Amino acid sequence: MSNNSSFSKNIKNALVNSPPGEWMSTIPEECIRLNSGYPAPTLVPSEGIKAAVNRLIDEEKDLPLHYIGSPQISRLKEQIQTRLNERDIYIKSDELLITSGACQAIDLIARIFIDEETVVAIESPTYMEALEIFKNYTSQFISIPVDHHGLQTDRLEEVLQERRENGLTIPKLLYTIPTFHNPTGTTMSMDRRQHVLELATKYNFFIVEDDAYGELNFHKPPVPLMSLDKNNLVIHVGSLSKVVAPGMRIGWVAGPSELISALAWFKKDLDHPFAQATMANFIEREDFDKRLTSLREVYGEKCKVMISALEKYFPESASWYIPAGGYFVWVKVQGVDTEVLLKQALSKGVAYVPGKYFFYDPHVGTEYLRLSFSYADENEIRKGIKLLGKIIKP
Numbered sequence: 056m057s058n059n060s061s062f063s064k065n066i067k068n069a070l071v072n073s074p075p076g077e078w079m080s081t082i083p084e085e086c087i088r089l090n091s092g093y094p095a096p097t098l099v100p101s102e103g104i105k106a107a108v109n110r111l112i113d114e115e116k117d118l119p120l121h122y123i124g125s126p127q128i129s130r131l132k133e134q135i136q137t138r139l140n141e142r143d144i145y146i147k148s149d150e151l152l153i154t155s156g157a158c159q160a161i162d163l164i165a166r167i168f169i170d171e172e173t174v175v176a177i178e179s180p181t182y183m184e185a186l187e188i189f190k191n192y193t194s195q196f197i198s199i200p201v202d203h204h205g206l207q208t209d210r211l212e213e214v215l216q217e218r219r220e221n222g223l224t225i226p227k228l229l230y231t232i233p234t235f236h237n238p239t240g241t242t243m244s245m246d247r248r249q250h251v252l253e254l255a256t257k258y259n260f261f262i263v264e265d266d267a268y269g270e271l272n273f274h275k276p277p278v279p280l281m282s283l284d285k286n287n288l289v290i291h292v293g294s295l296s297k298v299v300a301p302g303m304r305i306g307w308v309a310g311p312s313e314l315i316s317a318l319a320w321f322k323k324d325l326d327h328p329f330a331q332a333t334m335a336n337f338i339e340r341e342d343f344d345k346r347l348t349s350l351r352e353v354y355g356e357k358c359k360v361m362i363s364a365l366e367k368y369f370p371e372s373a374s375w376y377i378p379a380g381g382y383f384v385w386v387k388v389q390g391v392d393t394e395v396l397l398k399q400a401l402s403k404g405v406a407y408v409p410g411k412y413f414f415y416d417p418h419v420g421t422e423y424l425r426l427s428f429s430y431a432d433e434n435e436i437r438k439g440i441k442l443l444g445k446i447i448k449p
């Protein structure tokens with residue numbers, strides 16, 4: 056095939072954008088990675104996963120390596136249900152689908168709901184990969200700003216009201232990360248959680264609640280939107296990437312059973328039975344609550360280190376939110392184009408993500424940068440922030 060003329064319209068439109076995270080592969084190996092939304096290497100349980108693989112093969116021989124895989128896969132579903140129950144989300148087995156990470160869940164949801172003309176409401180800023188996924192299916196977006204209490208639901212209401220008055224299409228989906236948001240680190244307040252649920256009922260749209268960081272609270276655990284939803288309008292997406300290991304590609308989606316069976320229809324065999332069985336075996340022997348307690352402590356400390364380094368080394372004109380959980384600090388550096396600054400930062404040995412990648416309209420995010428405290432160790436965090444501070448205020 057000499058060109059892409061035979062590709063579907065959706066795919067041709069998608070290929071106009073650059074591949075997700077393309078620029079990240081240009082980061083020199085020796086850089087301090089304040090860009091990475093990866094777990095800390097020391098917190099990835101490689102020995103535990105290795106032991107789980109060995110047990111699985113010893114006990115079940117070839118079984119986990121077939122298409123249908125090991126019977127342990129259904130145990131994984133029960134384990135995830137148990138974790139969700141602990142957060143006041145009570146769902147039946149046919150209301151839960153295991154996916155290849157949260158990203159596959161988002162992609163399947165987009166596939167099921169979105170036609171070319173479908174309007175999707177997103178947060179501004181939002182998780183860049185989700186934005187890229189949605190862009191593969193539609194170009195109709197409504198961006199609603201996020202502040203330190205999360206999504207500005209008053210603004211969402213105004214937009215919905217205006218659209219209804221003017222006979223414009225109401226979004227079918229709202230994609231939100233209400234808890235320890237990527238990239239801003241903020242958490243939606245309880246009032247706004249109630250408000251967004253009221254709006255979903257009044258204007259009849261689904262809320263896709265991306266809860267990838269939901270269990271990584273440094274203080275009080277927040278209340279998932281799904282646990283407050285009385286009208287089955289919340290579709291809850293979760294992941295073990297941030298609390299176990301992203302390479303295992305284990306995520307899920309919880310929602311009404313008709314939706315789950317449609318998603319399962321399209322998912323087909325495009326997930327990993329071996330990884331799922333291994334994860335079930337790992338969780339079986341793991342004290343998961345203890346694991347979460349230690350992740351919360353370690354990330355909470357690293358977050359504190361980053362905030363005090365920012366206070367010490369960044370100019371007074373810079374501002375940020377202090378996150379109550381998750382992986383990220385979102386910084387505004389007045390008058391600085393953070394994409395231009397990145398070249399300099401990389402040459403000095405520190406990487407971050409320029410803000411523009413998190414916005415539908417990239418011109419909006421030029422003064423922002425996302426810093427991650429999850430991957431780098433405490434010394435690297437201090438050193439990286441000091442280097443960045445020097446570049447910003449020479």
Ligand SMILES: Cc1ncc(COP(=O)(O)O)c(C=O)c1O
Nearest residue numbers: 156157158182237267294296306
């Ligand atoms: C908000 C959010 N959702 C989903 C994901 C991806 O999750 P997974 O690895 O399960 O696909 C990430 C990873 O960075 C994320 O930040």
